Amino acid sequence: MTVSGIITAIIIGAIIGALGRLVVRGKQNISILVTILVGIVAALIGTWIAxxxxxxxxxxxxxxxxxxxxxxxxIGVALVAGASGRK
Structure with missing residues (x-):
């Protein structure tokens, strides 16, 4: 993967993660880095399913x-926020 591919994945992950956070009701106590990581994984899996x-x-x-x-x-944001909220 090239540098531009990594930067693109981070940007798309941030956008998808932020949109995922908007869909989930309530406050999520997760960092922006976790949101980006969830977004990147969701974008990859979503593309694969599509x-x-x-x-x-x-x-x-x-x-x-x-x-x-x-x-x-x-779903990823809800799972991560739920798992981090139980500590």
């Missing part, structure tokens, strides 16, 4: 892929 169901490459904006990524980020 490829499996055949909606990865469509004309225009890939809304289904984006919805999958945000949904997975919301």
């Amino acid at each position: 490829d499996l169901i055949g909606v990865k490459d469509t004309g225009g904006i890939d809304w289904i892929e984006l919805a999958l990524q945000i949904g997975l980020a919301a």
